[in-house]
Amino acid sequence: MPSKIYPFTLARTSIDLIPRKMAWVNQHSFSQSIKPLLWCLKIAGLLPGIPLLGGGNTDSDNNEISPARVRIRSCSGRVYTVYSIVVILILWYNLALSLTAFVSVTQFNGIVCNQIITSMWFLQIAYCAVCNFFVCKHLKVFCVMFDDVAKSINFTNYYFIRKCAIGATVLYVIWMLIAFTFTGLGSYFLAAGNVGGPFGEVSFGVGIIVRIAFLVTYFYFTSTWYLIVASFFVVSLVLTKKFRHFNRNFKKCFEDGKFKGDIETTRMQHEHMSRLLFQADKVFSMYVMSSIGTVIPLIIFTLYFLLFESIDVFSFIATLWSACLSIIQMMVVFLGGGFVNHEAHAALEHVYGIDMNVMGPVHCHQLNVFLSKLTANQIGFTAFGLFTIDKPTIIAFASSIVTYTVVVIQFKPSASDPTSSLCNCTLTT
Numbered sequence: 001m002p003s004k005i006y007p008f009t010l011a012r013t014s015i016d017l018i019p020r021k022m023a024w025v026n027q028h029s030f031s032q033s034i035k036p037l038l039w040c041l042k043i044a045g046l047l048p049g050i051p052l053l054g055g056g057n058t059d060s061d062n063n064e065i066s067p068a069r070v071r072i073r074s075c076s077g078r079v080y081t082v083y084s085i086v087v088i089l090i091l092w093y094n095l096a097l098s099l100t101a102f103v104s105v106t107q108f109n110g111i112v113c114n115q116i117i118t119s120m121w122f123l124q125i126a127y128c129a130v131c132n133f134f135v136c137k138h139l140k141v142f143c144v145m146f147d148d149v150a151k152s153i154n155f156t157n158y159y160f161i162r163k164c165a166i167g168a169t170v171l172y173v174i175w176m177l178i179a180f181t182f183t184g185l186g187s188y189f190l191a192a193g194n195v196g197g198p199f200g201e202v203s204f205g206v207g208i209i210v211r212i213a214f215l216v217t218y219f220y221f222t223s224t225w226y227l228i229v230a231s232f233f234v235v236s237l238v239l240t241k242k243f244r245h246f247n248r249n250f251k252k253c254f255e256d257g258k259f260k261g262d263i264e265t266t267r268m269q270h271e272h273m274s275r276l277l278f279q280a281d282k283v284f285s286m287y288v289m290s291s292i293g294t295v296i297p298l299i300i301f302t303l304y305f306l307l308f309e310s311i312d313v314f315s316f317i318a319t320l321w322s323a324c325l326s327i328i329q330m331m332v333v334f335l336g337g338g339f340v341n342h343e344a345h346a347a348l349e350h351v352y353g354i355d356m357n358v359m360g361p362v363h364c365h366q367l368n369v370f371l372s373k374l375t376a377n378q379i380g381f382t383a384f385g386l387f388t389i390d391k392p393t394i395i396a397f398a399s400s401i402v403t404y405t406v407v408v409i410q411f412k413p414s415a416s417d418p419t420s421s422l423c424n425c426t427l428t429t
Helices: 020-025 035-043 067-102 110-152 158-190 204-252 263-308 313-344 361-376 391-410
Strands: none
Touching: 035 158, 035 204, 067 110, 067 204, 110 204, 110 263, 110 313, 158 204, 204 263, 204 313, 263 313, 263 361, 263 391, 313 391
């Protein structure tokens, strides 16, 4: 990418005064800024309905899209939709295959506990994949709304969005290398045993095919987990940055306790940003819901398995890795949602400082409407509207995790004593 752009209509000396990143910003939108992350989602089959190819939407001779380009896009869209459905079927089949291990279960032990942990991970990923298939249309609307709202509040820091997307993409590559080096290769190429699962013994050639199928499934499994987590975190950071930009401009309008700006314009800007956050919530409600519903039980079962079961070193490291991933996912949900909620309500402290004696009745009414917006309902990410990710919610769920952890430790299974008597009797001489 060139560091400077020299249009024919401007002198070189004037362009030299424009920072390199600002010259880049002037040519990009939100969807273009996060395109590296969108491409990762596209490869993993998680982005149906949003075309990324074709930098130019128009022909060189006119402003209309040619019929040939329309047919190509329509065909590629249908092909990618089929690809996304295949990925979803693979993940759900993986879940169904893991559930067959419970057919012959007669008692609860370490093996069953480990299988519960595995099946819950598969359930979460399969659920997120199928939900993501239907909410991509909301992501497309969010990208368009973001640019409109950014213009209304004069937000131009698309360079920050680009850095977040590139950082998430680099971490995705690192994450896949770590995942396949440790878990993928260790489980599917180095581990001994039958790979046929419920199908019984298989030949060597079929075993190789099964192992390759496992690796393909593992790729979609790990990609879905990371990319949805990364997408939520990037969008949370961007919305936090945007609300912070609004709060900074709102604070500049105060002078000796008097508001010098237009309160109605400011209120509508905040309202538009709240609607933008509501649109983002349509995309990530399923992720927040699945995280709260599955990660907390995952943490409890994983702690039980680590504390009370005797396992080999590889299984211990793998289970500890699973626990770390659960904690990371919860931290992303709580920190990302908590920061957005905090910045969305940060203007409240400045509103209380406005001197209403110098304001007319119309401005006082507008201020009351703005104040009720900030105090009546919590603004932030929700779990399908059941609750909002705010400070009380974070404290409540963190306390529940600590409570269940203490309960698990207290109910440690007692070791069997071979000398203990099975009956209550009295010996006499």
